[in-house]
Amino acid sequence: xxxxxxxxxSAPNGARRRPGFHFPTGKVSFYGFCSxxxxxxxxxxxxxxxxxLHRGTRxxxxxxxxxxxxxxxxxxxxxxxxxxxxxxxxLAFMASMLACVVGIPAALGLVRSNIPLKGLFSSIFRAxxxxxxxxxxxxxxxxxxxxxxxxxxxxxxxxxxxLLGHLFVGIPYVVGTVGAVLQRFDTRLEEAAQSxxxxxxxxxxxxxxxxxxxxxxxxxxxxxxxxFGDVPISIFLSAPGFVTFPVELFYGMxxxxxxxxxxxxxLVILFSLGLLLLMQRIVGLENLLxxxxxx
Amino acid sequence: MSRVKLERVVKHYGNVVALRExxxxxxxxxxxxxxxxxxxxxxTTLRLxxxxxxxxxxxxxxxxxxxxxxxxxxxxxGMVFQDYALFPHMTIEDNIGFGxxxxxxxxxxxRHRVGELLDLIHLPGVQDRYPAELSGGQAxxxxxxxxxxxxxxVLLMDEPLGALDLKLREAMQIELRRIQQELKITTVYxxxxxxxxxxxxxxxxxxxxxxxxxxxxxxxxxNNPRTxxxxxxxxxINFLPAKIVGDDGEWSVAETVGAKVKVPKSGASSxxxxxxxxxxxxxxxxxxxxxxxxxxxxGTISNKIFNGNLMRVFVDVGAREPVVIELPPADVHGxxxxxxxxxxxxxxxQVLME
Numbered sequence: 001x002x003x004x005x006x007x008x009x010s011a012p013n014g015a016r017r018r019p020g021f022h023f024p025t026g027k028v029s030f031y032g033f034c035s036x037x038x039x040x041x042x043x044x045x046x047x048x049x050x051x052x053l054h055r056g057t058r059x060x061x062x063x064x065x066x067x068x069x070x071x072x073x074x075x076x077x078x079x080x081x082x083x084x085x086x087x088x089x090x091l092a093f094m095a096s097m098l099a100c101v102v103g104i105p106a107a108l109g110l111v112r113s114n115i116p117l118k119g120l121f122s123s124i125f126r127a128x129x130x131x132x133x134x135x136x137x138x139x140x141x142x143x144x145x146x147x148x149x150x151x152x153x154x155x156x157x158x159x160x161x162x163l164l165g166h167l168f169v170g171i172p173y174v175v176g177t178v179g180a181v182l183q184r185f186d187t188r189l190e191e192a193a194q195s196x197x198x199x200x201x202x203x204x205x206x207x208x209x210x211x212x213x214x215x216x217x218x219x220x221x222x223x224x225x226x227x228f229g230d231v232p233i234s235i236f237l238s239a240p241g242f243v244t245f246p247v248e249l250f251y252g253m254x255x256x257x258x259x260x261x262x263x264x265x266x267l268v269i270l271f272s273l274g275l276l277l278l279m280q281r282i283v284g285l286e287n288l289l290x291x292x293x294x295x
Numbered sequence: 296m297s298r299v300k301l302e303r304v305v306k307h308y309g310n311v312v313a314l315r316e317x318x319x320x321x322x323x324x325x326x327x328x329x330x331x332x333x334x335x336x337x338x339t340t341l342r343l344x345x346x347x348x349x350x351x352x353x354x355x356x357x358x359x360x361x362x363x364x365x366x367x368x369x370x371x372x373g374m375v376f377q378d379y380a381l382f383p384h385m386t387i388e389d390n391i392g393f394g395x396x397x398x399x400x401x402x403x404x405x406r407h408r409v410g411e412l413l414d415l416i417h418l419p420g421v422q423d424r425y426p427a428e429l430s431g432g433q434a435x436x437x438x439x440x441x442x443x444x445x446x447x448x449v450l451l452m453d454e455p456l457g458a459l460d461l462k463l464r465e466a467m468q469i470e471l472r473r474i475q476q477e478l479k480i481t482t483v484y485x486x487x488x489x490x491x492x493x494x495x496x497x498x499x500x501x502x503x504x505x506x507x508x509x510x511x512x513x514x515x516x517x518n519n520p521r522t523x524x525x526x527x528x529x530x531x532i533n534f535l536p537a538k539i540v541g542d543d544g545e546w547s548v549a550e551t552v553g554a555k556v557k558v559p560k561s562g563a564s565s566x567x568x569x570x571x572x573x574x575x576x577x578x579x580x581x582x583x584x585x586x587x588x589x590x591x592x593x594g595t596i597s598n599k600i601f602n603g604n605l606m607r608v609f610v611d612v613g614a615r616e617p618v619v620i621e622l623p624p625a626d627v628h629g630x631x632x633x634x635x636x637x638x639x640x641x642x643x644x645q646v647l648m649e
Contacts, residue, residue: 195367196373198368199366206382
């Protein structure tokens with residue numbers, strides 16, 4: 001093809017761009033699509049938050065948009081919700097911490113070592129994600145009964161029992177994200193540290209761990225969120241009077257719905273949002289320092 | 296006393312032989328370059344000295360200590376990597392001070408020493424920046440400062456300029472050599488770039504296929520390559536296929552592309568088999584008539600390339616490839632297609648085994 005002169009560009013075959021106004025079809029459809037996606041993702045949250053602000057009466061159904069703005073239902077959050085929230089928070093915190101303690105060495109082993117059957121070990125660490133949670137819940141309960149029958153120590157309905165179940169589904173997230181960061185990790189950094197006199201432990205503490213920290217934060221956050229929002233496992237492993245927040249909500253909705261549920265849900269949404277923003281700040285900053293440093 | 300010594304060192308990776316059997320001594324304060332194509336064993340040698348890998352056989356000494364199985368953190372070495380390997384989450388001061396901190400040097404003293412080192416690398420005032428904020432050349436100078444901060448027994452550099460562009464690379468060669476000489480630090484440098492090796496080194500070790508081909512100063516290796524591989528790897532060179540046919544007392548006589556030429560006597564010139572005459576392009580001339588005492592081979596100009604300060608003339612003499620001659624442009628008489636003769640003084644042709 002020959003290079004056309006400016007005059008030739010406006011000739012019939014190249015006439016798609018005429019001078020004057022062009023409707024920006026591409027841009028409009030792009031932003032339109034993005035907006036629809038956001039609306040889809042955010043509208044349930046907006047409804048919950050909005051409806052929680054509607055005063056109404058005890059037996060009002062969800063009312064959106066709220067007509068009678070008030071924080072009334074926030075004062076009506078039952079004690080059981082606060083207790084369940086405390087339990088859920090403690091549980092999610094412990095589960096995500098322990099998931100990191102177990103997941104980081106596991107990821108190191110899976111990425112770095114040349115053990116035989118590495119693929120099999122990787123799959124085992126991914127397996128909890130592939131089992132439906134409800135099955136995991138039933139399996140853990142059965143296991144606890146068996147264990148209890150053997151030893152007389154029944155952990156179902158205890159904090160430890162819940163923690164183990166939540167750890168089980170949390171670990172794969174940490175192994176996944178830390179593993180992904182380790183794949184890209186420049187091992188020369190460790191060699192450099194060693195050549196400067198740092199032993200294995202110091203090298204891990206001063207170089208490896210800080211560099212893979214974004215992966216740890218991300219994985220830990222996932223583990224936290226999965227634990228915090230879990231119903232199917234917790235419903236089997238909790239006991240009457242000892243339930244996690246989502247399970248408490250679930251029971252509450254089944255038996256006696258009232259808008260205080262919306263109020264405590266809103267608090268959880270705000271808390272999660274804050275946590276996400278905090279992580280974004282930490283991980284985002286770390287990423288900024290990472291990029292270019294090793295390249 | 297030698298600073299670094301490798302004795303009969305062999306390294307296998309599974310079935311692959313990376314080093315056949317290496318003997319090498321590096322003197323105190325020497326800048327030694329391991330030069331060769333990829334896979335020649337130069338990086339393996341460096342990593343053996345650093346302690347990142349262990350030899351299959353043989354012994355490695357640093358000073359008088361046998362360090363063959365000593366881990367890198369106990370070897371007192373400084374290492375510079377091609378991609379800098381600066382710690383991205385630490386400031387420049389913490390990077391340079393890393394080794395000092397490991398050696399329990401006080402904070403004030405580290406601050407002071409880092410300042411001195413930044414002056415040495417001509418990069419004062421960057422203490423509080425992060426590696427991502429530096430350019431490639433700056434990052435590599437910081438990497439050098441980090442490696443020499445606690446006066447290691449030997450400085451090891453693995454293609455440290457490989458990631459930089461050509462102009463910067465040349466400036467950095469001078470810079471690295473200056474730092475090395477100011478500190479008088481024993482240095483082992485790995486590169487595949489012969490120009491880099493020649494610009495910086497006291498001594499060059501040319502390696503190929505896990506063996507040392509030749510060791511010597513840049514001049515020595517350029518002027519007296521012992522093998523065709525070395526001659527070809529260092530600078531550009533022409534090879535003419537030849538056969539030794541006689542001896543006229545001072546010179547050996549060889550026959551090449553139909554002409555009889557004189558060549559210096561050497562081990563290879565007493566061989567009766569196929570040999571090659573190695574000719575540097577800048578030591579060849581275009582001979583118009585006679586050329587007394589010179590070796591002369593007739594041919595035809597097949598191409599000319601103007602290179603600024605030099606003209607490269609390609610002369611087809613009937614060998615597999617045309618002979619390349621480098622001349623000042625004013626000395627080139629003749630056009631493409633003209634019949635000319637290529638001439639050289641007998642001492643400038645070197646006989647190498649095929």
